[in-house]
Amino acid sequence: EEDRTILDWLTPIDFTAQQHDNISQRQAGTGQWLLDSDEFQSWIQTDKQTLFCPGIPGAGKTILTSILVEELTSQFYDNKNVGIAYLYCNFRRQDEQKKVDLLASLLKQFTRHQPILPEVVKDLYNQHSAQRTKPSFDEISRSLQSTIAMYSRVFIVIDALDECNVADGSRSAFLSELFSLQTKCTVNIFATSRFGTEFSAIFQNSLSLEIRASEHDVRRFLDGHILALPGFVRRSLDLQEEVKREIVKAVDGMFLLAKLHLDSLAGKKSLKAIRTALINLPSGSHAYDSAYKDAMVRIEGQIADEEELAKQVLSWITCAKRPLTTTELQHALAIEKGESKLDHDNLPDIEDLVTVCAGLVTVDEQSNIIRLVHYTTQEYFRRSQGDWFPDAEANIAERCITYLSFETFTQGFCQTDEEYEERLQSNHLFVYAAQNWGHHGRMALTLDHELGVAVAKFLQKEANVSSSSQGLFAVKRWPVHKKYSQETRKNITGVHLAAYFGIKSVVKLLLDNPIEADSQESDGRTPLSWAAENGHDAVLKLFLETGEIEADSRDSDGWTPLSWAAWKGHEAVAKILLETKEVEADSKDSEGWTPLSWAAWN
Numbered sequence: 001e002e003d004r005t006i007l008d009w010l011t012p013i014d015f016t017a018q019q020h021d022n023i024s025q026r027q028a029g030t031g032q033w034l035l036d037s038d039e040f041q042s043w044i045q046t047d048k049q050t051l052f053c054p055g056i057p058g059a060g061k062t063i064l065t066s067i068l069v070e071e072l073t074s075q076f077y078d079n080k081n082v083g084i085a086y087l088y089c090n091f092r093r094q095d096e097q098k099k100v101d102l103l104a105s106l107l108k109q110f111t112r113h114q115p116i117l118p119e120v121v122k123d124l125y126n127q128h129s130a131q132r133t134k135p136s137f138d139e140i141s142r143s144l145q146s147t148i149a150m151y152s153r154v155f156i157v158i159d160a161l162d163e164c165n166v167a168d169g170s171r172s173a174f175l176s177e178l179f180s181l182q183t184k185c186t187v188n189i190f191a192t193s194r195f196g197t198e199f200s201a202i203f204q205n206s207l208s209l210e211i212r213a214s215e216h217d218v219r220r221f222l223d224g225h226i227l228a229l230p231g232f233v234r235r236s237l238d239l240q241e242e243v244k245r246e247i248v249k250a251v252d253g254m255f256l257l258a259k260l261h262l263d264s265l266a267g268k269k270s271l272k273a274i275r276t277a278l279i280n281l282p283s284g285s286h287a288y289d290s291a292y293k294d295a296m297v298r299i300e301g302q303i304a305d306e307e308e309l310a311k312q313v314l315s316w317i318t319c320a321k322r323p324l325t326t327t328e329l330q331h332a333l334a335i336e337k338g339e340s341k342l343d344h345d346n347l348p349d350i351e352d353l354v355t356v357c358a359g360l361v362t363v364d365e366q367s368n369i370i371r372l373v374h375y376t377t378q379e380y381f382r383r384s385q386g387d388w389f390p391d392a393e394a395n396i397a398e399r400c401i402t403y404l405s406f407e408t409f410t411q412g413f414c415q416t417d418e419e420y421e422e423r424l425q426s427n428h429l430f431v432y433a434a435q436n437w438g439h440h441g442r443m444a445l446t447l448d449h450e451l452g453v454a455v456a457k458f459l460q461k462e463a464n465v466s467s468s469s470q471g472l473f474a475v476k477r478w479p480v481h482k483k484y485s486q487e488t489r490k491n492i493t494g495v496h497l498a499a500y501f502g503i504k505s506v507v508k509l510l511l512d513n514p515i516e517a518d519s520q521e522s523d524g525r526t527p528l529s530w531a532a533e534n535g536h537d538a539v540l541k542l543f544l545e546t547g548e549i550e551a552d553s554r555d556s557d558g559w560t561p562l563s564w565a566a567w568k569g570h571e572a573v574a575k576i577l578l579e580t581k582e583v584e585a586d587s588k589d590s591e592g593w594t595p596l597s598w599a600a601w602n
Contacts, residue, residue, distance in 0.1 A: 003117045004479070005478060005479055005480050006117060006121060006122065006125045007108050007111060007112055008478045008479050009125055009129060009477070009478035010104045010107055010108045010111070010121070010125075010140075011101055011104040011105050011108055012477075012478075013096060013097075013101060013104075013105045013108075014105075014108075015086055015087060015088050015105070016366075017364070017366035017367040018088050018364070018366070018367060019066055019069055019070075019086065019088075020366045021364040021365060021366045021367060022062055022063055022065070022066035022088070023063075023066040023067065023069075023070055024365070024366075025063055026063055026066065026067060027217070027220045027221045027223075027224045028220070028224070029217075029220050030060075030063075030067075030216075030217040030220050030221065031060075031063065031064050031067040031217065033214050033216070033217070034053075034064050034067065034068065034209070034211070035067070035068070035071055037209055039051055039207050039208070039209040040068075040209070042207060043188060043190065043207055044072075044075075044188070046188075047153065047186045047188065048182055048183075048186060048187060048188065049188050049189075049206075049207060050182070050188070050189040050190075050191070050203065050206035050207065051188075051189070051190045051191075051206065051207045051208070051209065052191050052192075052193070052199065052203035052206045052207070052208045052209075053190070053191070053192045053193075053208070053209050053210070053211045054192070054193050054194065054195045054196075054199060054200075054208070054210060054211070055192065055193075055194070055195070055210060055211030055212060056194070056195065056212070056253060056254060057194060057254070057256070057288070057374070057375065057376045058254040058255055058256030058257055058288065058374055058376055059211045059212050059213055059253055059254060059255060059256075060211065060213050060217070060255035060256075061159060061160065061192040061193075061211050062088065062159050062160065062192075063255075064192070064211055065086070065088070065157060065159040065190075065192055068157060068190060069084070069086050069157055072084050072155050072157070080113075080115070081151055081152040081153065082151060082152065082153045082154070082155070083109075083110045083113060083148065083150075083151040083153070083154040083155070084109075084113075084154075084155045084157070085105075085106045085109035085110055085154075085155070085156055085157070086109075086156075086157040086158070086159070087102055087105060087106070087156075087157070087158045087159065088159045088160065089102075089158065089159060089160040089161060089162075089163040089164040090160065090163055090323075091160075091163040091375060091378070092320075092322060092323050092371075092378075093322065093323065094163075094164070094165040095165075095322070097164060097165060097170075098165055098168065098170045099137060099165075099169075099170040099171075099173045099174040099177070100134075100136070100137045100140060102164070102170075102174050103137060103140045103141060103144060103174065103177060104135075104140050106144060106156065107121070107140055107143055107144045107147060110144070110147045110148060110151070110154070111147055114147070114150060118143075118146065118147050118150065120142075120143045120146045120147065121143055121147065124139060124140075124143050132477075132487075134477075137173070137177075141177055144181065145181060145184060145185065148181060148185045148187065149185055151186070152186065153186050153188070154185060154186060154187045154188065155187075155188045155190070156178060156187060156188070156189050156190070157189075157190045157191075158189070158190070158191045158192070159191075159192050160192060160193065160375075161175075161191050161192065161193040161199065162193040162194045162196060162199070163375065175202060189206075191203070192211065212253035213251065213253050213254060213255035213258070215248055217255070218247070218248050218251060218255065218258050219244060219248060221255065221258055221259070222243070222244045222247060222248075222258060222262065223244075225259075225262055226240050226243065226244065226262070228262070228266060229243070229262070229265055229266060229268075230266070230268060230269065232270075232271065233265075233274065239271070239274070242275075242278070243262075243265065243274070243278065246278040246279075246281060247261045247262065247278075247281065249283075250281040250282070250283040250287070251283070251287075252283060252284075254287065254288075256288075256373070256374050256376065257282075257283075257287055257288065257291065259359065259373070260288075260291040260292075260295070260359065261281050261291065263295070263358060263359030264277060264281075264291065264294055264295070264298070265277055265278075266359075267298060282294070288376045288377075288380065289380055292360070292377060292380045292381075293384075295358040295359060295360050296358075296388055298358045299311070299356070299357065299358050302356065306356045307356075309333070309348065309352065309353070309356050310356040310357045310358070311388065311389050312333055312395075313329065313333070313353050313356070313357055313361060313370075314357060314360065314361070314372075314381065314388070314389065315385075315388075315389035315392035315395065315396070316329055316332055316333070316392075316396060317329070317361065317370065317371060317372055318372070318378060318381040318382065318385065318389075318392070319385075319392045319393060319396055319440065320396075320432075320436075321435075321436045321439055321440075322432075322436075323369045323371055324369070324370060324432070325367075325368045325369060325370070325428075326350045326353070326363060326368050326369075326370045327368070327428045328428055328429050328432055329353065329370050330347045330348055330350065330353070330428075331347070331403075331427075331428045331429040332396075332399060332403075332429055332432075333347075333348050333353075334346040334347045334348070335399045335402050335403050335429075336402075337398070337402055338402075339402070340405075340406055340407045341406050341407055341408065342403070342406065342427075350363065350370075353370065354370075359373065360372060360373055360377055361373065391444075393440050393441075393443040393444035394440075394444035394445075394451050396440045396444075397437055397440035397441040397444050397445075397451060397455070398451060398454065399433075400429075400432075400433040400436065400437035400440060400441075401433075401437055401441075401454060401455055401458045403427075403429055403430075403433045404430075404433050404434065404437060404458065404464055404467070404468045405458050405461065405464055406427075408423075408426070408427065409427075409430075409463070409464045409467035409468070410461075410463045410464060410467075411463065411467070412462075412463040412464075412466040412467055413466045413467065413469075413470050413490065414467075414470060414485055415486075416485070416486075417482070417483060417484060417485045417486070419485075420470065420474065420485035421485075423467075430471050431471050433468075433471070434467075434468045434469075434470075434471025434472045435471065435472050437468075437501075438497065438498075438500065438501025438502075438503060439501060441455055441501065441503055441506070442501055442502055442503050445503055445504075445505050445506065449505070452503075452505045452506050452509060453509065455498075455503065455506045456494075456498075456506050456509040456510055458494075459493075459494025459495070459497060459498060459506065459510060460494055460510075460513075461494075462493075462494075465492065465493065465494050465497060466490075466492065468497065469488070469489065469492040469496075469497065470485065470488055472497075472500075473488035473489060474487075474488045489521045489522050489523050489525075490521065490522040491519075491520070491521045491522050492521045493516065493519050493521075493527070494510060495507065495510050495511075495516075495517055495519070495527045496519075496521060496525075496527045496530055498510060498527070498539075499527035499528065499530045499531040499534075499536065499539055499543075500527075500530045500531075500534060501534075501536075502531065502534060502535075502536030502538070502539050503539075504536075504538045504539050504542060507527075507539050507542055507543075508542060511542070511546060517543065517546065517548065517549055518548065518549045518550060518553070520553075520555075523555050523556050523557075524553075524554065524555035524556040524557075525553075525555045526549070526550070526553050526561075527543065528540060528543045528544075528549055528550075528551070528553070528561055529553065529555060529559075529560075529561045529564055531543065531561075531573075532561035532562070532564045532565045532570065532573050532577065533561075533564035533565070533567075533568055533570075534568070534570075535565070535568060535570035535572070535573055536573075537570075537572045537573050537576055540561075540573055540576055540577075541576060544576070544580060550582075551577055551580050551582040551583050552582055552583040552584055552587070554587075557589055557590050557591075558587075558588065558589035558590040558591075559589050560583065560584070560587055560589075560595070561573075561577060561583075562574060562577045562578070562583050562585070562587070562595045563587070563589060563593075563594075563595045563598055565577065565595075566595035566596070566598040566599040567598040567599075567601075569599070574595070574599075
């Protein structure tokens with residue numbers, strides 16, 4: 001029990017469910033070409049080797065990675081001296097896949113497979129848990145090196161490096177650390193990515209093998225799914241062969257395209273319709289866009305209720321700030337404007353959520369995540385959102401504030417962990433809505449005044465704001481994290497939340513009313529301080545223009561708004577504050593740090 005607590009404390013991230021979901025999608029007999037290749041055989045038989053496998057979008061890199069992981073775990077199942085760890089990078093999870101998170105996940109995996117928890121990991125836990133702090137990148141790195149040294153050989157597998165966070169330097173720092181480990185220990189590295197000049201340079205001295213969907217694998221996939229086509233296709237072996245031949249010809253190494261093309265034939269009602277579609281199968285560099293547009297045309301050809309449901313599903317999944325579970329999405333779609341509670345009779349069926357979306361949506365059974373079928377699908381809808389669901393952000397924001405305004409949340413701040421967790425279990429969308437309504441609102445409110453009025457009205461409901469703020473900030477960092485729901489800030493006002501999310505139009509509406517715009521929450525922070533921390537310079541200016549708000553207020557730790565801006569690296573905010581001539585540029589917090597100290601540290 002103690003070991004599990006320590007492992008969960010390191011990181012809650014666990015890729016086991018994703019590995020299970022990925023390998024379950026494998027069509028029997030596919031991927032063997034990778035395992036039989038000279039490059040893979042050289043990699044697995046030689047110490048300290050790196051095998052880099054770039055590929056075009058939709059070539060099947062993630063499924064092949066899961067096949068490789070299964071091969072490693074099978075081949076070294078009885079060898080306790082061989083350590084295996086894997087990471088699946090995901091552009092939708094970049095906030096939880098920074099360099100320290102990825103390194104911590106590797107440490108967790110290698111630690112978990114040791115018969116006794118390494119002392120270096122126990123020491124790390126004992127050092128930080130009492131202070132409720134988390135270990136630094138360097139601390140995890142040292143612990144990882146010590147743990148890896150306990151194995152005679154180690155395999156590290158990383159899928160989709162191109163989806164790893166690059167903005168804060170996480171990707172380059174993480175890769176540098178891996179290569180450093182490889183020089184010190186017997187580490188073999190396998191990585192996949194889209195093609196890119198950055199990776200060509202990084203892996204120029206490594207083994208390399210391009211991933212493309214082989215004709216054999218595409219045919220095996222089509223063999224396994226062709227019976228989903230209409231009966232007149234199922235009854236004709238010649239027609240089945242024609243379908244397979246034309247799809248193989250069109251996909252040019254893109255596994256995903258084979259699926260999309262097959263899906264596009266599912267609704268055809270005649271031999272002529274099938275053959276016409278086969279002649280016009282999209283191929284080449286714009287094939288995905290054409291296939292996705294064709295899928296949307298099919299969606300718009302459904303009855304009105306199904307079309308509406310499909311567009312709601314696609315808009316939520318596309319615009320969500322993180323992957324959603326099926327239950328979260330069901331609850332989101334069941335929200336009704338003007339209602340004060342969720343009607344469970346209005347929950348849509350999960351199967352319907354998938355079937356109305358013309359093959360563009362899938363459910364990962366182990367993790368219960370409902371998602372778009374591929375990264376390229378997300379990219380397509382990001383580019384064409386204005387064509388298919390232009391009001392998505394406003395609709396999502398409105399549903400979130402309707403949800404957070406429900407009667408159940410008028411009870412306000414939960415006073416115990418038990419009470420708070422009961423709230424979570426009864427209200428499945430609560431955490432998502434509390435943490436993200438403002439992000440959706442900020443994106444929508446540039447155009448929608450009516451939504452701004454609705455948001456301002458919500459933010460004047462003191463009890464609901466209190467409930468929402470607890471959902472925004474309460475984080476259970478490990479399973480035995482006691483009183484985590486009570487460690488969050490209290491006395492938060494609607495102006496604090498509007499400032500936190502940077503919603504200028506709503507802040508302006510709230511300032512027009514007699515409110516305490518300079519009020520302090522339980523940590524002594526003002527709305528201006530929150531705007532400064534999050535880099536919302538337009539909101540900051542709005543506060544300063546009132547002439548009634550202190551620009552240099554100190555919180556309970558002695559931090560000023562300038563300190564927060566410096567710590568987070570918000571240069572524009574720092575400049576605005578300094579130009580007021582009302583802030584002390586070299587003020588010291590309770591630890592003796594100045595804004596300049598924090599800027600240099602950052």
